[in-house]
Amino acid sequence: MANTTTSLAPARATKEPEAGALVARGRKRRYTLLTRQDKILIALMVGVPLALDLILIWGPTLASVVLSFTNWQGIGAVTGKNFVGFKNYQFLFTGYTLFWPAFTHNLIWLAWLTFVATPLGMFFAVLLDRDMRGTRIYQSVFFLPVVLSLVVVGFIWELQYAPTDGFINNAFGLVKSGRLIDWLGNPHINLFAILVAASWRHVGYIMILYLAGLKSVDPSLREAARVDGATEVQTFFRVVLPVMAPINVIIVVVTAIEALRAFDIAFIINQGKNGLELLSILITNNSISEASLVGFGSAIAVILLLISLVPIVAFLSRVMRTLA
């Protein structure tokens, strides 16, 4: 995402000085359309974002790839002794019992957001788009969680889910009857418990994005559809949805990114263990914790990067195609 914006901006910027130069000097010198000043300006405008991009994004990325072949522990310099070849990857895929669970949890997260939370957000948006009474109140209510950081969302839901003094178990009388449901500690259900928490925020986010898109749909299209005898459902799927294509792409990308960067809530609940393992948390626990297995953590990060490349490339190729 960041790449596209940084590389697009200079591309557009170059056109303007070019045009100016054409008018001023174009006829005198065929081959250099740009003044020296223009060239410096262009070099700066392309160079600075490029340098920032290299330093802030590609530098650390490459460093992670290099570190993933070491057993560096984050203290002192990386020396030749630290390089261990593919050992980290080998252990990751064969011996590390948390990798595949974490990978699966990320996939479940993605599936949940894609098939439950995102459609629900779109559904709310469509409902609220019809000028029903109190639509602004509903909008505010659903949007409210979005302004909270996921860490805060995690805290809030931890209070709801806590087995003995949490709201849910008490509200349903489970504490009194002694049949506690361990929402946070049971590895079979705690992932879904926090997915509900994550959706609480995600639904509002998608809703507001989609609502903005819906507002921009030309009302005459719907009117035409109605005149032609289309039902509400037909109008939405055959007319509105195709018109919303750009927003749909954004929503798909947002959903994929949210699923890949899932971290905060699970980390707040129990530092991502006991059923809440996620790739991002494995990276953190291995490389940033007191343990500082930076090399091994980097190997997991490289895998996550490779996985992330799939939606990113898909998105970019689509954007490039529409631009071309």
Place this chain on the structure above:
Amino acid sequence: MGDSREAKRVRNRLALPYAGAELPMNLDLSRRDILKIAGYGSLAAFIAACGGGGTSNNTGITATGGSMSLGSYNTDPNSKKGTDAIVSAFTAANGGTKVKVNTVDHGTFQNQISSYLQGTPEDAFTWFSGHRMRFFADKGLATPIDDVWDAVKSNYTEGFAASIKGNDGKAYAVPTDYYPWAVFYRKDVWSQHGYQVPTTWDALKALAAQMKKDGLIPIAFADKDGWPAQGTFDIINLRLNGYDFHTELLTGKQKWTDARVTAVYKKWSEITQYYSPAFAGLTWEQGADQLLRKQAGMYLLGLFVSDEFKASGSQADLDQLDFFPFPDLGTQYDAEKALDAPIDVFMLTSKSPTLKNDLGQAKAFLEFMAKGSTQVLYWQNAPGSIPTANDADTSTYPALTKKAVQIVSSAKRITQYFDRDSRPDFSGPNGMQGFLLKFLANPKQDTTSLQGQMQSYWDSLPPE
């Protein structure tokens, strides 16, 4: 130090010779040796702790006035209050030295310790003794404080002296408090039901079964945070397989696939049916709450559980709190009376940008921390932390603290707790914390494959 009356009093007492009780070995101590010494030393050490001794005198390595900074993980309201009390007392005693305290959430502080110490840390910081101290000392991220230690060591017993030595034999920390792990209970609940302290494993199980009948949660257990379960592993392993095997296992010299480890899990599985329901979702505070509210009968935890009782605001509740050492398991190792008694310390960083300027003040602060009067100040706020200095005024100790001192001094072997005796990556959330939760999710399982996972995880870790 600032107070001259103090200095005079001290000089009169300094006649007490200490040198005779030095450690037999000075250099080339392996980690295990040090742990051993810490264990051996404890008996004499803690008994001597009751006797009092000399304190430090002014050695000229310290400075008054000026300023210094402290990175603190004491975030619980009580321990934060205790830290604040210490800091203002130090400022008053040390010619107005300004202390900038940076308090960071306990868990965060631990997780980020590596980058913290390598970045721009404060001059002094709160930390743990044992393997976790030696690790950073080895990496050159802590400043040796032999001069401070020489000035204050007469105020400490050998057990503590061994606990703050790095692998290079230098002193790196000042021990400020410790606390034992034991089985806690409420006296009023027990006398109401007529329960007796169990001294054997069978008695413990019988008692738990009786408590269940009486409608109590027999053993409060809360392991959402992963580390509390390690205390139970420690004590069962110590009783079943002994101190030597335990420390060797935690430092990789024994295998996790060993049949002796299997025995620990098997033994453990006999009491898990008595644990709190939904324990994997409970924090230790919520577990303490079950004990406090008379819902649970027993709770194996550190003395810091009393902080939770104090936080409830009811002195009557705190007065009801009592404990007993974990029962014998009928092995030769029962005689060791081993237990976890972690020691908290204050250390100096090495990368602090201000340390060069503040070194005198920072050392003065560590010296100040080595005084009994300072430590008592902290203990008054956080009763779960027992002062380590010989000259701490023990006369105000309530029965609970006195008993805690006694149980530690009668132990022939002392460990620092799983996550302080082993490497942090192994004991962390994606290591043993997770493995033990997996075990507890189904305690009756065949643990062979789980033990295999533990061993292969250990084998995957890079050399330290």
